[in-house]
Every structure is written in C-alpha cells, then in structure tokens.
Amino acid sequence: HPPQSHPSPAPGSALTRPRLIPHPPQSHPSPAPVTPLTRSSHTPHPPQAHPSPTPGSPLTRRRFAPHLLQVLRARRGALQVQVHQAPPHALASIALACRRGVPAHPARLPLSLPRCPGTARPRPAVPVFRCPRVPVPSLRRSRLCAGSSHSLSVAERVPQAGRRAGQGEARRAHRSRRRRCDGSAAAGAAPRPRQRRAGPGPRGPPAQQVPARGPGPHLLPLSRGRPCPGPVALRLPGEPWWGGGRAAPGPGENRVCLSRVCCVCPDQGAGGTRVCLYRVCCAPNQGPGGTRVCLSRGCCVCPDQGSGRDPRVFVLCVLCSKPGPRGPGAPRYRSGRAFPALTSLTGPVLCSLRSARKGRVPQDPRGRWLKAAILLLLLFAAAGGGFVIWSRLPTQDGIPEGAIPEDGVTEVLAHHNDNLRDKFVEIPCSEDYDSHKRFAGCTPRKCGRGVTDAVITREEAERIRRIAERGLSLGGSDGGASILDLHSGALSLGKHFVNLYRYFGDKIQDIFTEEDFALYRDVRQRIQQRIAQVFGISSSAMYLTKPTFFSRMNSTGAKTTHDEYWHPHVDKVTYGSFDYTSLLYLSDYSKDFGGGRFVFMDADSNKTVEPRAGRVAFFTSGSENLHRVEKVQWGTRFAVTISFSCDPEHGIRDPFLG
C-alpha cells in the first residue's frame, strides 16, 4: 500500500525531470492491445528486486548520526544497499531520523553506491551527509535507555568498548543480549546488532522484502505480557496524550519513559513501531495507550499499533532493556530495590525462553530464583489478570477491543447523508512541525481538520472514480487494498507494484485521456485552494507532494502489509513530506461499502468521517491528527489521497498524458 514503493520512478527530482512519466519502451515492449497486467505477463521493474546487501565494514559511529546508523545498521552495515533499495518505511525512518534533507525517494540516489571499505573510513552515500548530527546522550551519562537507536548505538560500540574496557558494561550488556535474545549464543560468534524491522505502518512494505538475517528472536505472543507498571510518562497532567513528552532536548526530545529503565524515542522509531512509539505507548492509561502491555519490567509495546506479534515491536523493546549501573550509587526503584542488571530482567526471558536456554551460561542461584519468581508471578498475572489481558488482545484488525471504540462511542464528524458546505474544527498544532524547516505562508500555525461537500460535485467524483476503476482494473492487489498513483505510475499488482507508464508506454493513451487528467488536475487544484483558504495560507506556497494516489479498498484479507490500511498513523510521520493531507472520497459509505470510515483518534473520543462521493476531508498532517481507516466490511471503497507539502523540494508535478 505504500505509494512510496513506486516500482521504478525516474531518477532525478520530480521538479527537474524533463518528463515526469518515464517511458522506456525499448526494454519493455508494450503489450497490445491493452490488457490487465497479470503476473505471468507483466515485466516488473522494481528497484526493489533487492540485490543481496553488499557486505561492508561496520559503519563507525563517529561518522554517522546514530539515528541514521540505526537504520543503516539494521540492514547489517550495507549502507549502499539499504539506501538504494530501501523500502518506503525505511526511507521514512531515515527521513525521520534525519529530520530533513534526506532524499524522499530511492530513485534519486545513485544506483550504485560506493562500498564501505573494510578498514578505511566509510565513504557513505549521499543521504548520510544530509543528516544533521543529533547529539545522543552517552551511555555512561545516561542511565535510562533512550530508545532503540540509543540502544543500538550501544551495540555498535561494543567491540571497541569491549576491547578497551575489558569487562565494560556495554560488553556485558551485549553478551547478555545475544545470549538471551537472538539465539546466537555460540561462543565466538561475531557480535550482531539486532535486526530491526520497521513496523507495518499504514503503508509498510511486505515483510518479506526485508529478510531477517540469521536466527531472530523467538517471540512470544503478547498475551504473555502483563499490564504495564505505572509508567513515568514525561507528560504534564492535563496535556493531551498526543501532546508529546517533556524530556531532554535532542533526539530524546519526545522521549517518554515507560518505566524507569525503558524509554522510547518516538522520533527515532521506524515504520509501524514509530507510530506505536509515537505517543501511544507513552500515554499513561489514556486513549490507545491504555492498551499498552509490558513484556518485561522495562519494556512495553502497543499491540494496538500494529500486530502485537510483530517482532519489530518486540525487538525494539529488547533494545530498550538496559541495565542501570550496579553498586551503592545505582538507581533504585521506588521500592528501594536496586535495578536489576540486564541478566535478571525479564525481557530476555520473554524474548526467548528457548534461545535463552540454548545459550545459557552458569548463573548464580539468586538469579535463577528471581527468574522463577518472575515466571511464577507472570503465571499468576496471566491467571488473575487474564481477563484484563484478554480484553486487550488485538482484535482482527489489530485494534484491541475496548481501546478504540468500534461504534457508538465515536462521534460522527461528518455523516454520509449530510451535505456539508464547510465544516472545520481547529485543534492545537503538535510539535511535529518544529522539527522540520518552516516555510512562511505555508507551514501550519493553525491546525485542524475540515470536511466539505461543496468543492467537488458528485458527478465529478463519479468521473474521477471511473478513471480510478479503469486504471486499477489493469492491476490490483491480491489483498484488500490497491493503489494507483497517476504521478509515478505505481499500480498495485498481486503482492507488488508495477509501473503503469513503463508497462504500457504509449498505449497508456488507450486507457486514460487527457480529459481525464485535466479533470484530475482541476480537482486537486480546487482542493488545494480550499485548504489554503481554510488554513489562511497561500495556495501558491503549497506543493503537491507524493504519494498522491487512488485507493481501492475491499474486504479481502490482507496479503501483505501493503494491504493493511487500517493502522492508526500520523501522515507526517508516515510520509515525511506531508503538511496538509486531503482525501477525496469517490464512493458512498453504507451504499457502496460498509466499514471503511475515516477515524480521527483523539484522546477523548474518535471522530469519524463517513465517506461520500465528492466529499473532501482535509487536515494538517501532524500528530494532532492521528487517524486510521476502519476495515472495509463489504463492497468497494474508492478514494484519492492528495497531499501537500510546504517544502518545494518535495513538490511533484501533475500528471500529463503524452
């Protein structure tokens, strides 16, 4: 479902590209007559035809922003491969880590990037240099783990720290982690940073695109978790739960502690987990955060933010577990008990009962007793608190029952039978925009959400829907969500995407007419003007950005994470470049399809927008507008996501035929 994973976009910036639509007909003969793509007949052009990562030397910390390192190291040091073939979610996380300046699309990068030489200083590819350095608190100074990237940078430091400091803390932590969590306990095995796989997010790539390397953690289902102990949320009372934490500046800016030994950095996560960490985990018993489950004393996950069994969520937690120093000066729980060292944290136990056994080293009996006690405790918790946990288990769509009311408790912001002239609700802006370059006359100062049925007529919507139907009929996802991006040509096909323009070449004119495209351009122009008017900004300071795409959703089960459109997400986090999102609905809720309502997820309640042909919903893209789409229950839902950025560098052109 990620429009970013456009199969083969033309290199170069969309703004400078002489021709937006690539037509390399020689190598890809166009089929005639125009027929739907089938897997046997189409010739995909996926840069994602991932070559195996080129082994490079470990990237040194000195050279890379740790955030970025995190992302890159997650692909085992294969910088060039990582960046080049980065699936959309990885790019998003790089962008997130770097905050800005990271190319928005892999195609803008040189296709063959230099290897990182074994010993010499690595010569990283373009994006690395574009990342501003962000100070990360040193391990020694910080007793709290500052989230995944911090922890990962611990892992990075291990070999050096180990050599230098012998039995240093980092080395112990690393050994312990390996022994318990990654199943690679064999003596002498090379230190291996945890593979982080970005979560699905609303538009994550298929998991199989990021193959796990080596034995991964043996994951236990979330149901073995237990409700969180009181979190130390760095949040002021009364602050909205999405209002962010008050914590140290820098990457830990939004850091929120789930316990005294585990903090997360919402601004550093990747993929779906980043949505999870993005405030939700951090919400102390409010909103979706109420569904938070702790896998260990210091490690919580949000089952409502993606599959609770998602290893990515888990791994992040593992990385979070970090022991505080021992000794008299060591920090203590409120109870007065000292923080346990990592070896006695329950995280690893939960992480891998099996692998922990395999790689076990002799332990002192106290540790064993402690473990037994913890296990017993968990058993009791499972029995006694069974109902609580059960009631919070994710439902089929990944949303724990009770956490997000399905019906009844929600407020309807826009009913499908209403014909709304203009409805607008102003809400305070989140801080998301502060971490991006601001553009006068565009970057939101006034935030909110609006719905209007007065910009696009139902007839226009119907015509647009027919364009979508025509295009999507040529392909279509195996799962319940298909996309068509007229700008890049990306079209869902089976479990992947193909480039419509490449495939059909000039034959594309048999599918679409210039009239179709003119209508599409006109419609987006009018939506842009309305957004500008409502938010009091200048329309000319807004740039259409990618992904802008048609979506077709039905009740077919998801076959890949692309199809999982229902995850709560924040567009600015998911897509990076978005400042204003708009949705033009092309079919009617309750007439053409059931389910599939758009839901703003606020702390106090959910607010739904019921799609209606010609209806435009628009909102600022930051976390003040966390949202999701309900699963479609029956029928087919068509919509267009039209997105705008204030950054001209992220602008894309309208599609033209010919």
Ligand SMILES: O=C(O)CCC(=O)C(=O)O
């Ligand atoms: O189709 C919708 O209603 C919402 C889609 C969405 O949230 C998105 O494209 O980011």
Ligand SMILES: [Fe+2]
């Ligand atoms: Fe969205």
